[in-house]
Amino acid sequence: MKIVCAAFAFLLAAFPALAQNVKITPIGSHPGEMCANDRAMIFEDPTGVRVLYDAGPTVTGGNDPRLGTVHLVLLTHMHGDHVGDLKLKAVGEGTCANSARVPAPNSTTAEVVAAKNAVLVTTRAMAGFVHNKVDIIHGSGAKPMDFCPTLNVTVPVPAACSSRIDMGGVFTARTQGASQGVEFTIVYSAHDNAVSPALLTKGQQDLLKADGAQLQYGPPVGFVVKFTNGLVVYLSSDTAVFGDMKTVIHDYHKANLAVINLGPNPGLFQSGAYAIDELLKPASVIFTHVNEAATEGGKLKANTQTAALMKQVKAPSYLAISERTMEFDGKGSCVSGC
Numbered sequence: 001m002k003i004v005c006a007a008f009a010f011l012l013a014a015f016p017a018l019a020q021n022v023k024i025t026p027i028g029s030h031p032g033e034m035c036a037n038d039r040a041m042i043f044e045d046p047t048g049v050r051v052l053y054d055a056g057p058t059v060t061g062g063n064d065p066r067l068g069t070v071h072l073v074l075l076t077h078m079h080g081d082h083v084g085d086l087k088l089k090a091v092g093e094g095t096c097a098n099s100a101r102v103p104a105p106n107s108t109t110a111e112v113v114a115a116k117n118a119v120l121v122t123t124r125a126m127a128g129f130v131h132n133k134v135d136i137i138h139g140s141g142a143k144p145m146d147f148c149p150t151l152n153v154t155v156p157v158p159a160a161c162s163s164r165i166d167m168g169g170v171f172t173a174r175t176q177g178a179s180q181g182v183e184f185t186i187v188y189s190a191h192d193n194a195v196s197p198a199l200l201t202k203g204q205q206d207l208l209k210a211d212g213a214q215l216q217y218g219p220p221v222g223f224v225v226k227f228t229n230g231l232v233v234y235l236s237s238d239t240a241v242f243g244d245m246k247t248v249i250h251d252y253h254k255a256n257l258a259v260i261n262l263g264p265n266p267g268l269f270q271s272g273a274y275a276i277d278e279l280l281k282p283a284s285v286i287f288t289h290v291n292e293a294a295t296e297g298g299k300l301k302a303n304t305q306t307a308a309l310m311k312q313v314k315a316p317s318y319l320a321i322s323e324r325t326m327e328f329d330g331k332g333s334c335v336s337g338c
């Protein structure tokens with residue numbers, strides 16, 4: 001009996017700690033690899049709140065079985081590789097450098113929001129676009145998608161709705177009965193927010209083409225997400241190095257895990273080490289959006305830009321390997337799956 005009691009006490013002591021981790025699962029084109037087009041990631045709070053960060057082009061659509069339950073969908077900006085103007089033809093199809101994708105005329109973001117009855121967390125300007133697309137998916141006669149009635153929701157919500165916040169705005173989501181919610185703050189990203197013309201109506205496409213113009217949906221954004229175990233995640237989206245990384249993300253929000261988008265356009269292959277080591281100073285880093293086939297057989301390829309940057313970064317850094325779940329404690333340390 002004594003042994004049983006001791007074992008039980010040990011379990012009690014051990015399991016709350018286990019349950020206090022945030023689970024992070026990238027959803028990419030090729031299982032076990034970090035590939036060029038990979039964007040989407042699922043975050044699961046210990047209380048059960050599940051969040052999709054940028055649906056992008058590596059989900060097969062709103063019903064991709066790898067998504068599971070999704071309570072909230074975050075949208076950073078309107079570039080096709082984030083809002084999702086293409087979707088994965090099939091998991092593992094095509095190469096890691098160039099996955100096989102097909103058009104998603106309503107965007108994968110709207111597909112997932114509609115399929116999951118999820119909360120869209122983004123700026124009001126971008127929400128307007130997704131509302132329309134979700135309404136198209138639902139068809140005429142359905143109640144139009146609107147902003148959520150409150151900035152503090154219990155998930156799952158009864159019908160898809162969006163966050164009604166802009167830069168600096170805070171939105172909270174909690175599961176039924178949870179004493180604490182997951183908190184989302186919209187932060188700046190130093191980037192661009194032009195929509196892919198393929199997602200616009202024909203008339204709008206023609207107007208833009210006549211003037212060589214692009215349609216912008218307000219500022220592009222990143223997020224700070226505060227989980228209930230104390231983990232504070234900075235989701236950079238596509239961004240150049242900029243001063244808010246120190247003042248807002250590090251000093252004010254005290255982010256302890258940075259999820260950083262790489263790729264050639266915003267220059268973080270060059271400035272990433274400075275941004276991470278000197279400005280953000282997180283406990284850990286996850287790299288995603290690498291725009292190259294960074295791994296082969298799950299191992300980082302030595303002759304990649306991603307490998308070159310990882311050598312320079314002081315904090316422990318990890319790759320967003322598709323369908324591999326990493327677990328982080330409240331201090332930003334990876335405790336499993338890294």
Ligand SMILES: [Zn+2]
Binds near residue numbers: 077079191192238
């Ligand atoms: Zn972009």
Ligand SMILES: [Zn+2]
Binds near residue numbers: 079081082238289
């Ligand atoms: Zn991008």
